[in-house]
Amino acid sequence: MAIMNTTYAKLFFTGLLAFVLNTSCSSDGNEIRNEEPQQIVDTHKFIALRNDGQLFEIGAESGKVTQSNKISGVVFNTIFNTLTTSTNTWWFYEQIYGPIQGFLYIKNRDEASSKRIPIELPEAVYGPSAGVISLDWYEDGQTLIGVVKDNIEAAHGIYRLIEINIETFEVTNYGEIEDLQVMQSTTLVDSNLYISSFSKANPEGFQFQVLNIIDKNLRTMNIPNTIAPPILLSHNTEENELFGFIRRADTNVIQAAYPIIFNPSLETYERLPLDIDISLINVFGKSYYDIKRKQHVALVATKEFYALLKHSVKTGKTTLIPLHDYGDLSSLINIIDVK
Structure with a gap:
């Protein structure tokens, strides 16, 4: 029987602390919409994936949460930083224990069924309990770029850059x-993989790095006036900028954060104003960029409710949509698509 990944077990319980924030008000032009969902007609909905493969639809304007179908085969251990999408396909990875085996899940946006492909990581090459902890779709190469850790359960480890061929599913180290x-x-932008992580050299610190997947050059970026690098990253495909969240230094509340836009060229960021304090539901993985509507989307929490946070690239406005009927979401969930 599969057991729960301890990293995500800890995340589940810390995620419950996200509701102990104190709210604050301002008049910066951003919005918190709190209309009754039955009064709103949604033109589109976002798709969220829970760690056990359960899918949910979330009304983009109403915030109404509806349980959808379930991806067959998923047990409990979805690695959220492997959620990635190509033009028509979702990809993500799950690690199963007893015996250890990793699976790549593949789902076409227009089909109900999905595929479950075993991923072979030979112990002699990758380590005794190796698993994929990161995947990003590489558009130029039409392939998946990822990172494998030699012992996915250990605090320390050896990390290797990999590629997964989407035709043969062979792994290249x-x-x-x-x-x-x-x-x-x-998040992968062209050939640059941006990485938010703890530092092996400084276990109490954090690092924000960029790895060029062509020449394998790794560089650490300095971000002033922060206690940690941006997380839950996504990127605007039309501009050289990243969206994410930075932990707040002015509170002891776990996972309290604020949204930002990061300029990789200048290594500077802009804090996006909000009318209310928020915390992060899940601190692992990515936010989602809606290409059609040019907006970044993520799930967050306030003292009173779970919410859909949307930042419009076109208007610069950041909006919170309170969620309704969200009791089944849990803290192990991220946005993966829009319909």
Whole structure:
């Protein structure tokens, strides 16, 4: 029988603390919409994936949460930083224990069924309990770029850059990535893989790094006035900018954060104003970029409710949509698509 990944077990309980924030008000032009969901007609809905494969639809304007179908085969151990999408396909990875085996899940957006492909990581190459902890779709190469950890349960480990061929599902090892410990979030922009992680050299610190997947050059970026790098990353496909969240330094509340836009070229960020304090439901994985509507989307929490946070690239406005009927979501969930 599969057992729960201890990293995510801890995350589940810390996620419950997200509701102990104190609210604050301002008049910066951003919005908190709190209309009754039956009064709103949604033009589109976001798809959220829970760690056990259960899918939910979330009204983009109403915030109404509806349980959808379930991806067959998923047990409990979805690795959230492996959730990635190509034009028509979702991809993510789950690690099963007893015996250890990793699976790549593949789902076409327009089909109800999905595929479950075993991923072979030979012990002699990758380690005794190796697992994939990061995946990003590489558009130029039409392939999956990822990171494997030699012992997915251990606090420390050896990390290797890999590629998964989407036709044969063979894994290519591109060598070790040094100075990583706990990887929280990645996003691939062209050939640059942005990585938020703990530092192996400084276990109490954090690092924000960029790895060029072509020449394998790894560089650490300095972000002033922060206690940790941005996490829950996504990128605007039209501009050279990243969206994410930075932990707040002015509170002891676990997972309290604020949304930001990060400029990789200048290594600077802009804090996005909000009318209310928020915390993160899940601190592992990515946020979602809705290409059609040019907006970044993530699930967050306030003292009073779970919410859908949307940041419009076109208007610069950040909006919170309170969720309704969200009792089954849990803290192990992320947005994966829009319909």
